[in-house]
Amino acid sequence: MNNRNFVRGMFLMAIAALFGGVATRYTVGTFGHSGPGLFPIMVSAFLFLIGLITAVRSFFVERLPVDYNVKNIAVILASLVGFALISEHLNMILGIVFMVFVSTLAGTSYSVVRNIKIAICLVAIAFAFKNLLGLNLPLY
């Protein structure tokens, strides 16, 4: 079903079921003396109700399709995760260069020269942050 409102309702119910389901494993207790599970269960129940109303309501209001573009979000997330992995195992300068070159794949145009310029600027800013503002960046 490609209907934004309906998908949203389902999505909310899934989140509520996930949090509520896990919460039942914690001690619930009574209202007067509540355990760690009580509050999440109450909130999840409320959220589930909202999700249900949203899903039912979607049949009465205008249908809007879900439009999305897998490529852009995938490229951006890949560049983020790559940045984190490279910074963790090698160093952050390489991470920045990797991020610039991968993330610009999502842009409207691609230019290696421009990417090199951006990367140099960002590395310079990173050095300024490290030395002037005292941020503890593992640059090299």
Add this chain to the structure above:
Amino acid sequence: MDVLHNLSFGFEQALTLQNLLYCALGCTVGTLIGLLPGLGPLSTISLLLPLTYSIPTGGALIMLAGIYYGAQYGDSVSAITMKIPHASSIVACIDGYQMTLKGKTGLALFTAGLSSFIGGTVAIIVLSTMAPALGEVGFLFGPADYCALMLLGFFCVSFVSAGSLLNGLAMAMVGVLLGVVGTDVNSGVARYTMDLAFLQDGIGLISIALGCFGIAEVVKNLDNKNVLTPFNGKIKLMPTWPEFKRIWPSALRGSVIGSILGILPGGGPTIAQFAAYAADKKFSKYKHEIGTGCIEGVAGQAAADEAAARTSFIPLMAIGIPENAVMALMMAAFVVKGIQPGPNMIATHPDLFWGLVASMWIGNCFLLVLNVPLVRYWLSVFKIPYTVLFPAIMFFCCIGTFSINNSIDDIYTTAVFGLIGYLFLRLDMEAAPLMLGFILGPMLEENFRRAMLLSRGDFGVFVSRPISGTLLAVIAIVVVWQVVAFFRAVRKKSAPAIDAVVPTTS
């Protein structure tokens, strides 16, 4: 005069060279980043929050406040010149952009600058008189009252920012659930941590904020592929005397409206702008011109915008409950600095409170100087193409999340919330209530559990206490009104449909 004495004490605090510098820096950086497409006040503050960690408390708060109203103002400049609004300056697009089309950009910018100044000044008078008084009220609040106030905040924010009570409320609840992640304060049980060590202290606020507002916004702009045409027109700033006289009444009206709406739960700049614009449409001497690009259409909303941006600090500092997502971030900044906003704050940290109030007025002057004569230089920011801009934004997101705990794990969290934020965006779910829910969630749980403990599990306490009873009654009215409005809309929609069917069959 107590207030005057306090204010002069505040100016003493704010006028040190160091604090002046932080204020100027905050205003400048805030305006600069606020101007950039796709970065409103929320993302600007979350991007720059980590940078203030190494600054002394007073300076950090002054700088953050400067970033906030600077970003708010920068937003309206981009709205007037190029009609690219963020959520916070939709109204400025209407008459402001019309004035640009007429070639009166300079006049529009001058009007916005001056009105913002008037709005800010009025708001500071309100802030310095109201906040201490409201702080007294704050002492009367019990746990049940806090719960009711937070619930009211959720309802109002949902209604204002998402436009639909149901969607906004859902997001607030998702935020509350995310706030539960981490170690339970009362029992020490680790909840929803999936045995990951870095989740023991809960999910990082900045990770969520940058994921939902930074990364997701970047992808949204990339999806849209809209190319911005930089503004190249001429700017003639100084108005003529009759034009100048037209600014005042609207700006004053907007200031008052903005100051009041800034204090109410769920209030803030956005709703204040709409209200001020509507008021001008009704009461202004030139109401027939509004919508076609006239001074009143810009002055009122700009004044209300800046006034509300400042008075929305009142509930945070006097009662300790942030009323919208931006204030929720501010509260996080206060807490990081070891200050608990609330009724005690004004008494225990008078230097911070009055210093902040005074710095807002100084910031006002900075903004006026920065923006009115220098606006043409600011506009050159738009000549940077988005393909260059977005890797830089991502870089700042990464550095921001990393430097909070010096932990790479936080970047993964940001990536996860980037994906979730993108899903939310594509499903038309506004992330602002989520922020508020996330910050208020732990407080809501704490106060709820305390209230129930005190009443031995009796829900009657929420109704019987006068403050919480009144607040809950307001919520009930809002809900009933929404349900009635929905059914009316459905009936109205099905009625013309039937009308349309009838003639064809007959």
